[in-house]
Amino acid sequence: MDSRPAPAAAGPTTVAGPTTAAASGAAQPRPHPAAGDAGPTTAAASGAGQPRPAPARRRTVGILIFDGVEVLDFTGPFEVFSRTRLTPGAASRRSDATAPFEVLTIAPSHDPVTAVGGLVVVPGHSLASAPPIDLLVVPGGWGTRPLLGNADVIGWIRHAAARAEHVTGVCTGALLLAEAGLLEGRRATTHWAALDELAALGRGVLVVRDRRIVDDGVVTSAGISSGMDMAFYMVEALHGREVADDTAHYMEYRRNL
Numbered sequence: 176m177d178s179r180p181a182p183a184a185a186g187p188t189t190v191a192g193p194t195t196a197a198a199s200g201a202a203q204p205r206p207h208p209a210a211g212d213a214g215p216t217t218a219a220a221s222g223a224g225q226p227r228p229a230p231a232r233r234r235t236v237g238i239l240i241f242d243g244v245e246v247l248d249f250t251g252p253f254e255v256f257s258r259t260r261l262t263p264g265a266a267s268r269r270s271d272a273t274a275p276f277e278v279l280t281i282a283p284s285h286d287p288v289t290a291v292g293g294l295v296v297v298p299g300h301s302l303a304s305a306p307p308i309d310l311l312v313v314p315g316g317w318g319t320r321p322l323l324g325n326a327d328v329i330g331w332i333r334h335a336a337a338r339a340e341h342v343t344g345v346c347t348g349a350l351l352l353a354e355a356g357l358l359e360g361r362r363a364t365t366h367w368a369a370l371d372e373l374a375a376l377g378r379g380v381l382v383v384r385d386r387r388i389v390d391d392g393v394v395t396s397a398g399i400s401s402g403m404d405m406a407f408y409m410v411e412a413l414h415g416r417e418v419a420d421d422t423a424h425y426m427e428y429r430r431n432l
Contacts, residue, residue, distance in 0.1 A: 234413070235276075235277050235310070236276050236277065236278045236308070237279050237281050237312065238253055239282070239313050239348075240290070240296060241282060243290070243317045243318020244290045245346055245399055246294055247400060248399060252405065256276040256406055258422055258425060259274065259422045268425060276310070280296065281299070282300075283327065283328055284301050285301045302327065309340045309341070310342075310409065311342045312402075314346060314348045315344075315346030315350070315365070315398070316346070316347065322351055332351055342357060343409065344363070344365075345401065346396070346398045346399055347366055347373075348395075349363050349364065349369075350369065352393060353378040358393060358395075361393055362389050363380050363381065363383065364386055364396065364397050366399070369398075370382055387431060388401065388432070390408070394408065407419050407422070407428075
């Protein structure tokens with residue numbers, strides 16, 4: 176997205192509302208342990224996982240990618256969801272036995288996608304070949320602007336969202352969600368440099384300018400690195416704080432929620 180430094184955000188990082196997390200009964204996000212803490216659990220800190228039942232069914236996470244997609248917008252959530260395990264510790268990441276998510280990349284076609292900075296990615300699926308998605312992730316980047324007029328992509332987002340359990344956006348992915356009519360009457364956010372652009376689309380979005388993550392049925396996040404916090408937010412909503420914190424501990428990532 177925009178390479179200029181973002182101004183400091185004020186206030187808390189989430190917006191409460193009729194959210195998936197509340198509906199599931201999951202605990203609301205709490206501050207991450209301060210620097211120097213041992214970590215979320217003794218087992219996680221030692222790398223010795225306590226066995227837990229394998230998930231009854233893995234949720235399919237579908238991440239849309241396209242030419243001009245911001246790299247961290249899609250690779251950040253991909254890493255979080257693909258590294259999540261229901262059994263804590265490093266050893267559990269050596270297999271998919273307790274992985275609750277299957278993560279896919281989906282592009283307009285099977286052709287390689289060139290992301291921001293020149294990274295070339297071969298998508299796992301095209302729009303036509305993608306399986307049903309449980310959790311949709313729409314990232315941002317400068318490549319979102321041409322897609323605003325792409326009826327095939329906007330139609331696919333609308334169709335995939337209608338079948339998904341959860342719909343999320345990172346950065347200017349909110350522009351595509353708005354164009355698909357998914358943010359009308361909802362609170363949403365985006366990269367700080369695109370907040371006015373989101374409002375100017377005229378799609379009835381209630382733009383929130385001072386939050387990192389906004390959950391109003393559709394979950395949107397601010398720019399770039401915020402997508403990782405959005406992914407951890409969803410892991411916590413679906414599988415609890417302990418699982419989310421253990422994943423962050425494994426990734427050596429300090430959550431911003």
